[in-house]
Amino acid sequence: MGSKTYGTFVVETNDEGFMTNFQQWNKDIAAAIAKQEGIAELTAPHWKVIDYMQKESAAKGSAPSIRAMTKSGVVGTKEFYDLFPGGPAKKAAKIAGLKKPVGCV
Template sequence: MRSIPTLTAAHGDNAVPVDDGGFFTDPGRWTEPMAGQIAREAGVETLADRHWEVIRFMREQYAAKGPGPTVRVLGKTSGVSVKELCRPFPKGPAKTAAKIAGTPEPRNRI
């Protein structure tokens, strides 16, 4: 099991606990206004409707099943194909979407 160091990241006026990769360790502390800052830090300048569709899906999946889906599952179940996922999240769809969505890092990103 991966140990979670005590780190914090500032998102707006809030300091939230994150792991060593910058993923939230307490997804309940995430708010939609934080997403824009997290996205910019991850190299995504503007969050469009397609981004929000995936971000909300990631949060729903985390609430229902725990750590986020793999890229394949995300592409099959989110309503956004794998090819489409690479456009809004060019640096790794599952990992980047999870970070912006304030959920823990997906266990397996393939």
């Protein structure tokens, strides 16, 4: 367990930079993590994804996969990749202050 600096914020994280204490999360930290992940600005569609992921994670105990996200109708697969380039579920979960989505076993 360690910590990491995102912008001006120091937060508790694991070695991959995922936050481990959701209590510390806020929208400014999210924006700072996003910047580090190469997303200059979080727009309304980004927030829609982040809000939904946080709700799902609270309900089910883990962040949703790409497939779960696109099946939910919140975001299309292509759009999801455009919003969070690279690994969208992973990147969005990181910005949302959630654990890395499982499904990687």
